[in-house]
Amino acid sequence: MRLAVLRRHGILILIVLTLTTFATSARSAGPNDTITLQKILARLIGEEAVSQGAWNKLAYLTDRIGPRLSGSPGAAEAIVWATQEFHRDGFRPVTEKIMVPHWVRGEETAGIVSPAPRKLLVTALGMSVPTPPDGITADLVEAGSLDELKALGEKVRGKIVLFYRVMQRDREGDDYGPGANLRFRGASAAARLGAVGMLLRSLGTLSAHLPHTGTMGYEDGVEQIPAAALAAEDADLLHRLLASGDPVRVRLTLGCHLLPDAESANVMADLKGRTHPEEFVVIGGHLDSWDLGNGAIDDGAGVAVSMEALRLLKTLGLQPRRTIRAVLFMNEENGTRGGKGYAEAHRGELEKHVAAVESDSGAGPPIGFGVTAGPGSVERVASIAQALEPVGEAHFVKTGGGGTDIGPMKTAGVPLLSLRQDMTYYFDYHHTAADTLDKVDPRALADNAVAMAYMAYALADLDAPLPRIPEDQRQDGEK
Amino acid sequence: MRLAVLRRHGILILIVLTLTTFATSARSAGPNDTITLQKILARLIGEEAVSQGAWNKLAYLTDRIGPRLSGSPGAAEAIVWATQEFHRDGFRPVTEKIMVPHWVRGEETAGIVSPAPRKLLVTALGMSVPTPPDGITADLVEAGSLDELKALGEKVRGKIVLFYRVMQRDREGDDYGPGANLRFRGASAAARLGAVGMLLRSLGTLSAHLPHTGTMGYEDGVEQIPAAALAAEDADLLHRLLASGDPVRVRLTLGCHLLPDAESANVMADLKGRTHPEEFVVIGGHLDSWDLGNGAIDDGAGVAVSMEALRLLKTLGLQPRRTIRAVLFMNEENGTRGGKGYAEAHRGELEKHVAAVESDSGAGPPIGFGVTAGPGSVERVASIAQALEPVGEAHFVKTGGGGTDIGPMKTAGVPLLSLRQDMTYYFDYHHTAADTLDKVDPRALADNAVAMAYMAYALADLDAPLPRIPEDQRQDGEK
Numbered sequence: 001m002r003l004a005v006l007r008r009h010g011i012l013i014l015i016v017l018t019l020t021t022f023a024t025s026a027r028s029a030g031p032n033d034t035i036t037l038q039k040i041l042a043r044l045i046g047e048e049a050v051s052q053g054a055w056n057k058l059a060y061l062t063d064r065i066g067p068r069l070s071g072s073p074g075a076a077e078a079i080v081w082a083t084q085e086f087h088r089d090g091f092r093p094v095t096e097k098i099m100v101p102h103w104v105r106g107e108e109t110a111g112i113v114s115p116a117p118r119k120l121l122v123t124a125l126g127m128s129v130p131t132p133p134d135g136i137t138a139d140l141v142e143a144g145s146l147d148e149l150k151a152l153g154e155k156v157r158g159k160i161v162l163f164y165r166v167m168q169r170d171r172e173g174d175d176y177g178p179g180a181n182l183r184f185r186g187a188s189a190a191a192r193l194g195a196v197g198m199l200l201r202s203l204g205t206l207s208a209h210l211p212h213t214g215t216m217g218y219e220d221g222v223e224q225i226p227a228a229a230l231a232a233e234d235a236d237l238l239h240r241l242l243a244s245g246d247p248v249r250v251r252l253t254l255g256c257h258l259l260p261d262a263e264s265a266n267v268m269a270d271l272k273g274r275t276h277p278e279e280f281v282v283i284g285g286h287l288d289s290w291d292l293g294n295g296a297i298d299d300g301a302g303v304a305v306s307m308e309a310l311r312l313l314k315t316l317g318l319q320p321r322r323t324i325r326a327v328l329f330m331n332e333e334n335g336t337r338g339g340k341g342y343a344e345a346h347r348g349e350l351e352k353h354v355a356a357v358e359s360d361s362g363a364g365p366p367i368g369f370g371v372t373a374g375p376g377s378v379e380r381v382a383s384i385a386q387a388l389e390p391v392g393e394a395h396f397v398k399t400g401g402g403g404t405d406i407g408p409m410k411t412a413g414v415p416l417l418s419l420r421q422d423m424t425y426y427f428d429y430h431h432t433a434a435d436t437l438d439k440v441d442p443r444a445l446a447d448n449a450v451a452m453a454y455m456a457y458a459l460a461d462l463d464a465p466l467p468r469i470p471e472d473q474r475q476d477g478e479k
Numbered sequence: 480m481r482l483a484v485l486r487r488h489g490i491l492i493l494i495v496l497t498l499t500t501f502a503t504s505a506r507s508a509g510p511n512d513t514i515t516l517q518k519i520l521a522r523l524i525g526e527e528a529v530s531q532g533a534w535n536k537l538a539y540l541t542d543r544i545g546p547r548l549s550g551s552p553g554a555a556e557a558i559v560w561a562t563q564e565f566h567r568d569g570f571r572p573v574t575e576k577i578m579v580p581h582w583v584r585g586e587e588t589a590g591i592v593s594p595a596p597r598k599l600l601v602t603a604l605g606m607s608v609p610t611p612p613d614g615i616t617a618d619l620v621e622a623g624s625l626d627e628l629k630a631l632g633e634k635v636r637g638k639i640v641l642f643y644r645v646m647q648r649d650r651e652g653d654d655y656g657p658g659a660n661l662r663f664r665g666a667s668a669a670a671r672l673g674a675v676g677m678l679l680r681s682l683g684t685l686s687a688h689l690p691h692t693g694t695m696g697y698e699d700g701v702e703q704i705p706a707a708a709l710a711a712e713d714a715d716l717l718h719r720l721l722a723s724g725d726p727v728r729v730r731l732t733l734g735c736h737l738l739p740d741a742e743s744a745n746v747m748a749d750l751k752g753r754t755h756p757e758e759f760v761v762i763g764g765h766l767d768s769w770d771l772g773n774g775a776i777d778d779g780a781g782v783a784v785s786m787e788a789l790r791l792l793k794t795l796g797l798q799p800r801r802t803i804r805a806v807l808f809m810n811e812e813n814g815t816r817g818g819k820g821y822a823e824a825h826r827g828e829l830e831k832h833v834a835a836v837e838s839d840s841g842a843g844p845p846i847g848f849g850v851t852a853g854p855g856s857v858e859r860v861a862s863i864a865q866a867l868e869p870v871g872e873a874h875f876v877k878t879g880g881g882g883t884d885i886g887p888m889k890t891a892g893v894p895l896l897s898l899r900q901d902m903t904y905y906f907d908y909h910h911t912a913a914d915t916l917d918k919v920d921p922r923a924l925a926d927n928a929v930a931m932a933y934m935a936y937a938l939a940d941l942d943a944p945l946p947r948i949p950e951d952q953r954q955d956g957e958k
Contacts, residue, residue: 063719064595116543121912208687209772209913233915240542240916293688433600434688436712437719 037458038387043316044450045390053311054449055442057085058304058363062294062437069126069291070331071102071262078287082267082307082328089311091269098341100331102262103127105291106255108228110199113137113249116241121231123211123292124256125183125200126334127218128227135253136160136197136226142242146182146189157194160250161186162201162230164239169205173361173423179203180214187227188219197252198227201235206428209233213290214431215334226254264330266338271310273322273460280349281324281460282356282414283309283452286332286405293435297426301363301445303328305419309453320461322354329405332360336404343408350412354465357417357455358403359448362430363440364422366394366451370401373415374467381417381466384458392444393422394451411475413468417459419452516937517866522795523929524869532790533928534921536564537783537842541773541916548605548770549810550581550741557766561746561786561807568790570748577820579810581741582606584770585734587707589678592616592728595720600710602690602771603735604662604679605813606697607706614732615639615676615705621721625661625668636673639729640665641680641709643718648684652840652902658682659693666706667698676731677706680714685907688712692769693910694813705733743809745817750789752801752939759828760803760939761835761893762788762931765811765884772914776905780842780924782807784898788932799940801833808884811839815883822887829891833944836896837882838931841909842919843901845873845930849880852894853946860896860945863937871923872901873930890954892947896938898931 048054065081068074079095086093103126110120141159143149149161163186168175180203187198202212209231218224230238241248267287273279285302289295310326313319329338343350357369369385371378381397388394402416410416421444429435459466527533544560547553558574565572582605589599620638622628628640642665647654659682666677681691688710697703709717720727746766752758764781768774789805792798808817822829836848848864850857860876867873881895889895900923908914938945 059719063716066595066597116545118545206687207913207915207917208685208689208907209911209915210687210689231912233913233917236917237542237915240538428687432688433710434686434712436686436688436716438686438712438715 048446054304054308062296066294067291070100086269093269095265099261100264101335102259110252115246120234122228124254125227126215129224131226131254137251140248160197161190161195162199188222191223191225200229202229207232210432212431268327271324274319275321279322280353283456284327285359287328292433297362299360302359305448308449312453322460324456339405353414355415355459356406358406359419362421362426365392365444368396370418377466392447415466527925533783533787541775545773546770549579565748572748574744578740579743580814581738589731594725599713601707603733604706605694608703610705610733616730619727639676640669640674641678667701670702670704679708681708686711689911691910747806750803753798754800758801759832763806766807771912776841778839781838784927787928791932801939803935818884819887832893834894834938835885837885838898841900841905844871844923847875849897851880856945871926894945
């Protein structure tokens with residue numbers, strides 16, 4: 001009803017109707033009232049539509065710099081660029097040094113030896129050890145889960161384990177978690193049963209001969225075996241061949257290896273608060289990406305959105321009570337050293353961090369915010385987000401938010417939010433060579449920048465900050 | 480109306496209604512009447528649903544044999560398999576020797592030298608010459624068409640030409656023709672203006688970092704320059720960099736080369752006609768595929784459908800008046816030596832070829848038949864196809880049919896038909912490494928086999944064959 005009226009009579013009607021609905025709470029909220037917030041939103045929308053600032057930042061980062069895995073030249077170049085870009089936007093950026101894992105990809109080849117000799121398309125999982133230079137050759141054994149693997153027992157010894165699990169498409173990306181768990185823990189679980197290698201059906205929702213990398217880990221005291229992801233088609237072929245009952249023998253060669261930790265940095269900039277500059281709302285995404293693609297959806301979008309949110313507010317002269325800090329984290333993909341480093345370096349100030357918002361689920365249209373904070377927070381964020389109705393579905397708010405990089409602030413009780421994106425197509429390209437600028441819709445990116453700017457402003461301008469995460473819920477559940 | 484009745488009262492109603500509509504023509508047609516044809520169709524549908532014969536053939540051909548470019552071991556293996564499979568189905572297959580081009584892919588790498596150094600994903604176009612071993616490095620110049628290229632004139636000299644044209648998705652695949660023309664003729668057109676290499680945005684409708692190969696040619700007397708297709712993302716990146724006005728320098732290395740012609744063969748089998756065994760209806764697809772994928776949609780599907788159509792009829796004891804011959808052509812992709820070879824070897828008998836039907840537009844649901852023949856043929860085929868209403872959209876018939884392999888029979892006036900498939904997603908995977916079994920829907924494949932078997936039977940059992948292509952329309956327009 002309200003929307004129908006809006007379409008017929010324009011924005012003024014929406015403002016009046018919303019006022020009617022929220023008049024009481026708005027009046028009591030001081031400068032952070034509904035009319036003020038709606039005016040701010042309108043200015044943000046207009047400025048971003050004209051400037052396309054988020055798009056321009058993302059285009060440079062992905063087209064001109066490209067892949068930026070921690071420790072790589074691209075990552076170093078991205079730090080320089082982000083610093084310069086913050087300067088151009090009128091800020092005084094700070095780089096905070098961290099040491100990051102420096103893993104490099106080498107040769108990666110694989111093939112079926114028998115019964116149907118064929119090349120297989122693989123890509124090493126991040127942090128995998130290499131095979132010997134001549135590769136490993138072994139029979140394959142298949143498991144759909146860690147439980148299935150365990151049940152295979154002695155059948156695993158001397159084999160390469162194929163973890164075969166078909167990822168389901170989902171707007172919220174809910175099927176990624178179980179897959180990522182398999183990817184992260186599979187190699188050690190297999191090695192404990194005597195396996196010599198691990199292959200994984202790529203965690204992806206499109207079959208286009210496109211292997212998806214992603215990080216894995218090794219348990220202490222368990223032999224480290226090489227691990228790689230297969231293109232969906234090739235995993236499916238192995239699955240069908242195994243189903244026929246024939247022994248399937250494969251060869252795998254990986255040249256990837258870990259170099260000594262490299263020096264890197266988080267990059268950040270502050271929009272100083274009007275009355276409480278010593279209190280912070282952090283907004284951010286991660287500057288590193290996997291090496292295969294250009295990191296447009298993961299997470300160039302989050303970087304562009306966070307940088308642009310800060311620029312929008314500055315350009316429009318919108319200065320909330322508290323400081324808004326954009327943090328571009330390094331090393332989300334394979335170590336979270338940036339997220340941990342920020343929390344450590346600012347441990348003493350985390351009590352003054354009133355919220356942190358991360359954008360790291362792609363560049364799809366915004367579908368709202370997730371919130372992890374103290375009692376009543378979800379309702380308060382929902383009340384703020386109400387005005388975002390013209391911006392995709394950014395006005396929806398649900399319980400449970402955060403992000404890998406801001407996760408380490410959880411132990412200090414900092415209210416954690418995620419700016420959520422529609423992930424329906426995210427896992428088609430996530431962690432692949434096809435994570436490129438063309439996967440981003442400029443309008444959706446602009447909507448995300450606006451939603452981030454708006455929420456950051458509103459949170460930083462609250463009379464009273466959101467209640468902090470209760471003491472008994474502060475264990476860091478992020479990876 | 481007719482369909483609504485069918486849904487409520489079942490198949491009998493359909494038969495009665497159809498009888499009412501076509502009673503006159505049906506009664507005059509002897510054994511090839513509507514009731515007989517509908518009974519035959521019902522038996523074909525039932526047998527294929529139970530046997531899944533087409534699927535099983537395709538699964539073996541693609542999973543167990545895989546890529547089968549002319550002259551390759553896979554192509555040779557496919558010939559052996561097809562021969563054995565025809566035997567298993569109760570036929571006495573014949574292989575007819577032909578000589579085929581033997582082009583092999585080698586190293587293929589490319590990259591941006593400046594302004595944004597980056598790997599580019601390329602694949603050589605079929606029949607391309609190699610670059611020197613160290614590759615070629617040159618500035619890029621872009622053209623959207625051969626006309627645009629020509630307009631560039633002297634600006635092309637010494638450059639690598641990027642043909643940039645974004646292919647449109649289309650159920651009938653109509654946008655492939657213009658793109659394929661550019662792919663085939665682009666290199667010589669560019670070389671005539673002094674270009675040193677050619678790059679093409681892959682002819683495809685999905686951006687998933689997946690280069691599409693395909694054949695190209697060289698004009699006599701023009702320098703032969705290397706030619707490759709770029710993954711869509713990489714072509715888009717080059718396009719954006721060029722649009723910014725910066726000079727863009729790229730490096731291209733191709734190791735592909737042409738070996739002496741190799742011995743190969745068409746494979747064929749006959750279901751002997753009941754009264755006119757010396758007259759033929761040819762049905763077929765092509766046994767060769769590109770080397771990158773497993774040739775499931777191009778054209779394992781056509782092979783499986785043609786072989787299975789013959790088996791279905793034999794298994795069900797359905798013997799039409801004339802002989803139905805399944806021909807699995809070799810070398811459709813880069814030379815049409817199989818199609819030309821068949822027409823030459825059977826030149827004397829082509830007068831006795833009453834029709835030829837090719838299936839080579841994928842494995843999508845059937846959307847009908849295309850017909851190129853004498854006056855009244857489309858109507859006659861449409862009348863036959865009417866009964867196919869339960870089989871996808873196979874009952875639609877349009878003017879204009881044929882196929883690359885049966886095209887050489889055109890000069891003899893043989894009525895040419897195509898079994899057409901829905902090509903909406905065909906060019907997502909066509910000529911790529913992702914042309915694999917998982918792209919095929921078993922039900923759609925079965926529908927195609929049934930449609931082919933039915934049409935072949937009906938054409939071979941006609942009282943009077945379709946009128947032949949008029950003399951003045953017999954020039955072979957197929958490539």
